[in-house]
Amino acid sequence: MDKNINIKVKIWRQRSPKEKGFFETYNLENISQGSSFLEMLDILNEKLINEGKEPVVFDHDCREGICGMCSLYINGHPHGPDEDVTTCQLHMRKFHDGETITVEPWRSAGFPVIRDLMVNRSAFDEIMQAGGYVSVNTGGVPDANSTPIAKDKAEMAMDAAACIGCGACVATCKNGSAMLFVSAKVSQLALLPQGRIEAARRAKAMVAKMDELGFGNCTNTGACEQECPKSISITNIARLNREFLSAKFKD
Amino acid sequence: MTTINSKIPEGQLAEKWSNYKAHQKLVNPANKRRLDIIVVGTGLAGASAAASLGEMGFKVLNFCIQDSPRRAHSIAAQGGINAAKNYQNDGDSVYRLFYDTIKGGDYRARESNVHRLAEVSNSIIDQCVAQGVPFAREYGGLLDNRSFGGAQVSRTFYARGQTGQQLLLGAYSALSRAVNKKQVKLYTRYEMVDLVIIDERARGIIARNLVTGKLERFAAHAVVICTGGYGNTFFLSTNAMASNGSAALQCYRKGAYFANPCMAQIHPTCIPVHGEFQSKLTLMSESLRNDGRIWVPKKLEDAKAIREGKLNPTDIKEGDRDYYLERRYPAFGNLVPRDVASRAAKERCDAGFGVGNTGLAVYLDFADAINRLGKKVVEEKYGNLFQMYEKIVDDNPYETPMMIYPAIHYTMGGIWVDYELMTSIPGLFAAGEANFSDHGANRLGASALMQGLADGYFVLPYTIQNYLSDQIGVPRFSTDSPEFEAAEKAVSDKLTRLMNIKGKHSVDSIHKKLGHIMWDYVGMARDAEGLKTAIGKIEELKKDFWTNLRIPGNKDDQNVELEKALRLADFIEMGELMARDALNRNESCGGHFRVEYQTPEGEALRDDEHYSYVSCWEYQGENKAPVMYKEPLDYEFVKRQTRNYKS
Secondary structure, three states, rough: OOOOEEEEEEEOOOOOOOOOOOOEEEEEEEOOOOOOOHHHHHHHHHHHOOOOOOOOOOOOOOOOOOOOOOEEEOOEOOOOOOOOHHHHEEEEEHHHOEEEEEEEEEEOOOOOOOEOOOOOOOOHHHHHHOOOOOOOOOOOOOOOOOOOOOOOHHEEEEEHHHOOOOHHHHHHOOOOOOOHHHHHHHHHHHHHHHHHHOOHHHHHHHHHHHHHOOOEEEOOOOEEEEEEEEOOOOHHHHHHHHHHHHHHHHH | OOOOOOOOOOOOHHHHHHHHHHHOOOEEEEEEEEOOOEEEEOOOOHHHHHHHHHHHHOOEEOOOOOOOOOOOEEEHHHOOOOOOOOOOOOOOOOOHHHHHHHHOOOOOOOOHHHHHHHHHHHHHHHHHHHHHOOOEOOOHHHOOOOOOOOOOOOEEEOOOOHHHOOOHHHHHHHHHHHOOOEEOOOOOOOOEEEEEEEEEEEEEEEEEEEOOOOOOEEEEEEEEEEEOOOOOHHOOOOOOOOOOHHHHHHHOOOOEEEEEEOOOOEEEEEEOOOOOOOOOOOOOHHHHHHHOEEEOOOHHHHHHHHHHHOHHHHHHHHHEEEOOHHOOOOOHHHOOHHHHHHHHHHHHHHHHHOOOEEEEEEEOOOOHHHHHOOHHHHHHHHHHHHHHHHHHOOOOOOOOOOOEEEEEEEEEEEEHHHOOOOOOOOEEEHHHEEEOOOOOOOOOOOHHHHHHHHHHHHHHHHHHHHHHHOOOOOOOOOOOHHHHHHHHHHHHHHHHHHOOOOOOEHHHHHHHHHHHHHHOOOOOOOOHHHHHHHHHHHHHHHHHHHHHHHOOOOOOOOOHHHHHHHHHHHHHHHHHHHHHHHHOOOOOOOOOEEEOOOOOOOOEEEHHHHEEEEEEEEEOOOOOOEEEEEOOOOOOOOOOOOOOOOO
């Protein structure tokens, strides 16, 4: 049964990318465990505004775990201690009375801090622009049922396509690698006949862009898979490596 | 007297769109390069329009308020997308999809628009599959379908419970490709704050850079608004936190008509409200009604015992359960349209049969489905939804029934557009949920995705050329013109005015008050007295807002509270407009239910003689009542009937 709890939240505050950041600790009383983590932050911000202070800036939008906007590093884990959820789906019942909760932004070379807990993830858009698509224009495409696709292939493609682009994989990786994100898109499209045609070109272009934007290399620690709110599997990384190597051999 | 010209093409219903395309004006490739188009929003409508227009050769500027186009709230649509493919051989056709949509909308949509929507629906599925959208498939490798509310065929294509996500990622992919080819320039974390009009045509926007707080000017030959609906007027809704109606209201204040503002959809299957700090409501997909059965206890004392925690739902014997939708609507059962299902839930709860600790909930039970299909099949179909429910409520829906209650979800009303999706301002277009065009008084499930993509991929890319064809001689605009100067100054003055209120209350605290007024008086059941009360209360709240608001920080800097304040100022205006429109419409139709107008059985009582029109509201200035014009809805091809989901 959900209770009300008293907590301390230790939050990273940073005014701008260039200024130095610091932790500030706030006390919150009578927080319902039925509240979501972000509702707890709403309560904190309401309190700060009423005290004439500046609220904590953080990214969030759909609050149902699908838009990928929320991005908090809570008690050492991206999206917090619960499994298979985004920060917005995390509930206060995962915390106990008297606990101190540490909240940080994603920390990675690829994602510079904008303010407080908000970071710039436009690098993911740039990687997508480098090749994360099937090159078809609108119109003039064949009937949807003209190419049957085996159910298991379609399901595997869907597993990879479930990535929400939040960046938890990068945030948790000691190398700051974006391989799980890139491999999910490469796998989804390589598994389907529609995307197969450009698979090699896509893998090369997306990996090159990822390297260019300062993301690190993958050393197979598997942390990304552990922390991914959508359980994207690292077998996708193996598939990306295969695509990438075979493309290189052909060159 | 202003007459509304909706520019519906001549000819038989099924020939109108072909005739239009055959005779419309086009822009040749060399001239497309010289024409700029601003697209505001990157949801299904915005991303598909921006990508398609870019591919065609126009220079497109595309704006979104989030950090990436992929975050737009279309991403959260769960259930599916309709199309008239008839892959299931169950009697579907373009005409039937058209008819179901018109009937579902309670005969308050334009026949010609809806027929066009049904016609292009099949191309959408083809397009998405070509992009690599992983729709659900049968073992034979062909596409699978499911059924949805308001239809007797299975025409809904889906990708698990994440169809909106997959369709949006498809459109986002196409958009990313267009950005890579320099056909589209992307502006993320930018919010449109005003429309710029030069010589009575839409020629650009003022946008606020949400990271720096600076106002910036952008000029173009045409502006397309794809910014979604205004459901967040209610504070608690299934919309995303930042979803807002401000771009639409900016256009309204510049002269675009606002159509049918009172038409808002209350979705029957949302997770019930849990407490006063709740920030938003979570939808449980309508697809769950395929296999879930909705019920409340038959006996008042059982309902009371459940509310007090003395009984569990599983303690209630089969004979003591009231499957009220199956009882009232035998032909459609749990798959009646959303407005009907929502009102039926409210009726049972108001009568004292509601469950949950608040009494504002009904059960959605999967026990039968699990017995019939097995847990594994149910998990395959709805696993992610069940997981989402469990994380929020801390209850396992495989073992105890889910609790659901209606919540505001979608707005059928929006910026008025003609057949070409052009608003009453030349050069200003609106697509997707932001326009009013296709859903009448109620939208059917799995039709929002269809309409967003229809507008963006297959309608706007044609119709916008008809407008732009006579603009080819117009050179690019300078943003130094007096019109841009004046528009930016007006926005800057408004921001200063907001910052200078220096009151004591946060934006959210005032927004919550607006939400209560809307839910209590402009919600699922409306009456004249209540709507008048709402208008009075909203006026008071407006004063409260402009005297007691507190915004920390500065205006020329990143300032989330200021962003929210700008949106709330518009929601307050929107709320008033919704109430006015609801008060004007002395009938019940679709999502608009006036308690004075109902049948003895409690069903909506439409008045085709007096209210068969689109109400088009024109702004008259601050603190002045808007004027309403009527666009008559002439039903040439379909005979209007009382909606019947009973037999």
